[in-house]
Amino acid sequence: MNEDLSRRNFVVAAGAALAATPAVAANDKIQIGWIGTGARGMHVMNMMYKGVPEGVVVTATCDTYAGNLAKGKDQIQTLGKNTPKTYVDYKELLADKSIDAVFITTPEHLHREMTLAALAAGKHIYVEKPLAHTIEEGAELVQAAKKSGKVVQVGTQNRSNSLYIKAKEMVAKGMIGEVHYVRAFWYRNSLPDNPAWRYNIPKDTDESNTDWKRFLGDAPKRAFDKQRYHQWRLYWDYSGGISTDLLVHQTDITNFVCGKVEPLSCMASGGIYRWTDNDDREVPDTLSAIYEYPDRFHINYSCYFGNVQFGYGEQFMGNEGTIEVLNRQQLKFTTEKFAGKAPAHIAARKDEVVDLPGNDVNAVQGHVRNFIEAIQGKAKLIAPIEVGQQAAVSGHMATLSLRNNKKVLWDTKTQKYRFVS
Numbered sequence: 001m002n003e004d005l006s007r008r009n010f011v012v013a014a015g016a017a018l019a020a021t022p023a024v025a026a027n028d029k030i031q032i033g034w035i036g037t038g039a040r041g042m043h044v045m046n047m048m049y050k051g052v053p054e055g056v057v058v059t060a061t062c063d064t065y066a067g068n069l070a071k072g073k074d075q076i077q078t079l080g081k082n083t084p085k086t087y088v089d090y091k092e093l094l095a096d097k098s099i100d101a102v103f104i105t106t107p108e109h110l111h112r113e114m115t116l117a118a119l120a121a122g123k124h125i126y127v128e129k130p131l132a133h134t135i136e137e138g139a140e141l142v143q144a145a146k147k148s149g150k151v152v153q154v155g156t157q158n159r160s161n162s163l164y165i166k167a168k169e170m171v172a173k174g175m176i177g178e179v180h181y182v183r184a185f186w187y188r189n190s191l192p193d194n195p196a197w198r199y200n201i202p203k204d205t206d207e208s209n210t211d212w213k214r215f216l217g218d219a220p221k222r223a224f225d226k227q228r229y230h231q232w233r234l235y236w237d238y239s240g241g242i243s244t245d246l247l248v249h250q251t252d253i254t255n256f257v258c259g260k261v262e263p264l265s266c267m268a269s270g271g272i273y274r275w276t277d278n279d280d281r282e283v284p285d286t287l288s289a290i291y292e293y294p295d296r297f298h299i300n301y302s303c304y305f306g307n308v309q310f311g312y313g314e315q316f317m318g319n320e321g322t323i324e325v326l327n328r329q330q331l332k333f334t335t336e337k338f339a340g341k342a343p344a345h346i347a348a349r350k351d352e353v354v355d356l357p358g359n360d361v362n363a364v365q366g367h368v369r370n371f372i373e374a375i376q377g378k379a380k381l382i383a384p385i386e387v388g389q390q391a392a393v394s395g396h397m398a399t400l401s402l403r404n405n406k407k408v409l410w411d412t413k414t415q416k417y418r419f420v421s
């Protein structure tokens with residue numbers, strides 16, 4: 001058997017069996033194809049080179065905007081010291097049999113078709129959150145991934161953040177007592193002339209260097225629009241807005257820390273409160289969502305793009321104490337004081353603050369490393385596709401509730417939602 005064939009067999013076996021496979025030979029690199037080198041793709045790739053310097057080689061990259069395709073190629077040359085093949089059509093990249101795994105870091109509405117095609121082509125996949133654009137699409141991906149036996153990691157990197165891992169251990173140890181209530185929030189602000197999510201549109205963007213048809217994918221057909229292309233988060237055809245861009249991270253990590261899976265119901269409210277003049281944005285800049293879970297558990301979620309005083313975080317509010325993880329870089333543990341008369345077993349616990357500035361960078365590196373090690377059979381995946389779907393379900397429920405002005409109920413057994421009439 002030649003070396004390439006034996007390496008590929010190893011990788012395939014690792015995908016099917018996960019942890020039990022023997023370690024890969026030191027010089028066996030996982031061959032990577034990268035799909036989407038926009039803001040997130042470039043960052044995650046950079047983190048991959050830092051986090052798994054010896055384990056990977058990016059042999060191909062794909063993007064439908066020529067400027068970002070060139071940036072991706074350049075970064076691979078600089079950090080990987082090799083020249084990748086470049087593609088505008090991701091299907092051509094997937095046809096390369098030497099590629100073991102792909103990263104899908106494209107807009108939300110493309111995750112379904114790309115993940116299905118990558119599974120059909122026999123690739124392992126790291127797909128950014130949210131898993132897909134609707135609940136039904138995500139369910140389809142979970143089924144396809146199960147059948148394929150491939151390793152699929154979803155980009156909810158908070159699960160690889162040491163502070164959330166510590167929070168999970170503390171909750172499991174009973175440090176905050178019973179936990180029935182979590183507050184989660186993400187606040188941002190910018191000046192009136194710098195509207196949220198109106199990211200920079202490269203000056204040269206036009207139809208000659210931007211494959212609009214491939215960007216649209218299965219989304220409704222419409223004429224070329226560079227705002228929609230580069231600022232896709234603002235439009236329902238491509239994004240769930242706050243629900244699937246930000247909230248899913250926070251319901252996901254609440255599930256992780258508190259051992260929860262899916263909510264029973266969601267009631268959301270909000271709207272576009274800022275940038276209402278000459279702006280065709282469709283997704284809200286203001287969102288509150290209330291979740292009920294089985295076993296008497298509640299998430300109170302809040303997001304607003306007009307005040308950043310309270311930043312970003314989750315507050316796990318136990319009956320005997322609170323764990324706050326703030327801005328992904330600080331953990332604060334505070335015991336309940338009961339007007340200064342805490343029972344001795346609670347008073348004995350020491351309040352604590354752990355500061356790890358910039359810890360999200362370590363989390364992304366750890367998340368990618370976990371993906372590569374899972375392919376190699378050395379680690380168990382921390383955010384497998386089912387978990388990515390569970391996080392996405394709560395995000396989509398918030399969008400459904402908001403857009404239909406109704407409470408949404410979720411049935412875990414049938415994996416279906418319905419509105420309260």
Ligand SMILES: NC(=O)c1ccc[n+]([C@@H]2O[C@H](COP(=O)([O-])OP(=O)(O)OC[C@H]3O[C@@H](n4cnc5c(N)ncnc54)[C@H](O)[C@@H]3O)[C@@H](O)[C@H]2O)c1
Nearest residue numbers: 036037038039040041063064065068105106128129214215
């Ligand atoms: N995990 C996190 O913390 C995190 C943070 C930011 C973004 N994200 C996720 O990453 C994904 C990408 O977001 P982004 O901010 O990088 O968006 P972006 O617009 O900056 O990048 C998307 C890239 O995909 C390219 N693209 C579009 N259609 C394509 C196609 N058919 N084939 C190949 N390339 C195509 C675009 O040209 C662009 O380069 C989204 O799912 C987003 O939710 C995750």
